[in-house]
Amino acid sequence: MFYCLAEGVKIGETFMQALIGLAVVFAVLAVLIVVLQLFQRLFRLKFLNKNAAASQKSVSAPGTAAADSGASDELTAVISAAIAAYLADENADGDVGEPPFTLKNIR
Amino acid sequence: MGDNALLKKLTDELKEETKDVTALINAVADEKSFVEYDRFLRGDTPLGAAVGEGAVSGFCSVGGIDVGIFATNPAVLKGAIGKRNAQKIVKCVDNAVAAGNPVIGIYDTKGARLAEGIGALEGYGAVTAALSDAYGRVPVICVVKGASFGLSAYFAAVCDVCIGFDKSSLCTSSPLIISAKAGVDENKVGSAKIHAEKTGLYSITVKNERELAAALKNALNLLSVSVEGGNDDVNRVCKTLKGGVKAAALIKEIFDTGTFLELKPDFAPVVITGLARLNGIAVGVCATDSGYDGGRLTSNACVKIGELYNTCEAFGLPIVNLVDCAGAVEDIAEENSSLIREVGNVMYLSSQLTVGRAALVYGKAIGAGYTAFASKAAADYTLCWPDAQIGAVDSVKAAELLYRDEIAKAKNKAAALEKLAAAYAAENTAATAVCGEGYIDNIIEPQFSRGYLAAAVMSLAGKE
Structure with missing residues (x-):
């Protein structure tokens, strides 16, 4: 039987506790990474490419900006559907917009 | 008999023999606008005197538009066409064309004056030539009032607008003869319904003179007044x-x-x-x-x-x-x-x-x-x-032809066809696709x- 310098503590138990401690630390780190990634997805934050994205934003077309910002296809579809529904409601209310030009009536 | 007495006799006779036709013309013409050609023209036939030669012709205004107008008179020799009344009609048509005015012909005639023989056919030829000359130069409107049998039926084919009364009959021969030959009811030959639905000769069908007047005014206005x-x-x-x-x-x-x-x-x-x-x-x-x-x-x-x-x-x-x-x-x-x-x-x-x-x-x-x-x-x-479909072939048909194997292999063939047709339409027949090629000016x-x-x-x- 081996004993360490600390009185009454066996060497094998010390190793086990060290291993469990390391495992717990790495597990917590892994959970933190997952949580941070979830936050990243949730809030559309781009920690690593923040500066690069900001510089591109000013020169890209509106249509491409949405794609570059990481918006998913689902989100685009949802927004399109919402706009379509809004326009449909607008038309249903009888507001059909203005004609694109005005002609002179022949009297 | 003195001149005045003779004139009165002829005038009375004319009024009596032409009252229905003149009333019809006056019903469509603007009030007191009808002026007659060759009013006292008169022929002697083996069947009796042809007062006014069996036709009334002249000029008037309809809805404010000057027109030449003629009508065969069924009260005189059943409105049959002969050489002399043909000349009366031709004069009316020629004068209208020379003035650039539309021509209205009203037909109620049982055919040719058989007693005249080839002369009657010459009359038809002259009217046909005059109408053909007018056609394309001035608006020509044909009105079938009652019966229009024989060669006069063809006049209905040389016009821009043909208006038929709902009780009229237009036939190349007597409907009695044709129906007997075919063993069908007389009304199934040359009726207004037939010409409105089957032959397409009648542009408009009217029930009475009021409807005729309205149709004539409308048609003449649209054909003669380009901007109003x-x-x-x-x-x-x-x-x-x-x-x-x-x-x-x-x-x-x-x-x-x-x-x-x-x-x-x-x-x-x-x-x-x-x-x-x-x-x-x-x-x-x-x-x-x-x-x-x-x-x-x-x-x-x-x-x-x-x-x-x-x-x-x-x-x-x-x-x-x-x-x-x-x-x-x-x-x-x-x-x-x-x-x-x-x-x-x-x-x-x-x-x-x-x-x-x-x-x-x-x-x-x-x-x-x-x-x-x-x-x-x-x-x-x-x-x-925006939702127009424009293309060489319908999207469903195109999918059937192009993706035959794919559809045959699919479990749900109808769904596969629908999906492939939609994909074909989006790429080929959708408005945006066609406009992108420059074939349509605007969506x-x-x-x-x-x-x-x-x-x-x-x-x-x-x-x-």
Whole structure:
């Protein structure tokens, strides 16, 4: 039987506790990474490419900006559907917009 | 008998013998505007005196438009045509053409004066030549009042608008003879219903003189007055228009309110033709209606369209084509008949027209439906609605041909066909795809169709 310098503590138990401690630390780190990634997805934050994205934003077309910002296809579809529904409601209310030009009536 | 007494006798006789025909002419003419030619012309025949030679002719105004007008008189020798009354008719027609005035012919005649023999046929020839000379130069309107038998029936084919009374009869021989030969009821030969629905000779059917007067005024106005101010706002937004609308409803919304005069409504109803005003400009209207077999062209429909195009070309009326047409009809009887010739004729005419041509694709324009009405060869300006389908072949048919194996392998064949057809449509027949190729000038919202078409017609009205 081996004993360490600390009185009454066996060497094998010390190793086990060290291993469990390391495992717990790495597990917590892994959970933190997952949580941070979830936050990243949730809030559309781009920690690593923040500066690069900001510089591109000013020169890209509106249509491409949405794609570059990481918006998913689902989100685009949802927004399109919402706009379509809004326009449909607008038309249903009888507001059909203005004609694109005005002609002179022949009297 | 002194001159005055003789004149009174002849005048009384004339009044008595011509009262019905004169009353009819006065019913359609503007008040006290009718002036008669050759009033005292009189012939002696083996059957008795031909007062006024069995025809009344002259000039008058109808709805403010000067016209030459003649009518055969059934009270005198059954209105039969002979050499001398033919000369009376020819004089009326020639004078109207020389003055650039429309011609109205009213027929109620049992045929030729057989006693005159070849002379009567010469009379027919002279009238036919005069009407043919007038046709295309001035508006020619034919009215079938009662019976029009024998060679005079052919006069109904040499006109821009043929108006028939609902009790009239138009036949190349006596309906009695033809019906007896065929063993059918007399009313099934040459009736107004037959000519409105089957032969398409009648452009308009009327019940009485009041309706006749209204139809004549409307037709003459649209054919003779190219621009006339109205009260309908050209910028009116047509809020009710959307995909799937019927042709009749579309016409009602787009053109100036109350101006559309439909021609041959019961003949080949797959296409609606007529005359109307758009911002006051008189136009020809041709609308295919997918409610009838997908708007597919039949030979009769093409005859109807061809007649409209000819009239519009003759009188400088721009043409508006409203297109929802899946091509030509797929029918063995049509295929083995005159379909190819008639569709080809419409394509020929549409490409040769010198008047302005505007087209709106409000549904499908597939195959001949596109080429004949909306292609660059057939239209000077073409519009379409966002959900229009334009292409060589229907998307479902295209999917069936192109993806035959894929559909055959699919578990749910109907769903696979639908999906593949939708994919084909998006890539090939969708409005955006076609406009991207430059074949259509503009994709417009349905509610602005009136304004866009009016703008097109205004810009094309002076086209030469």
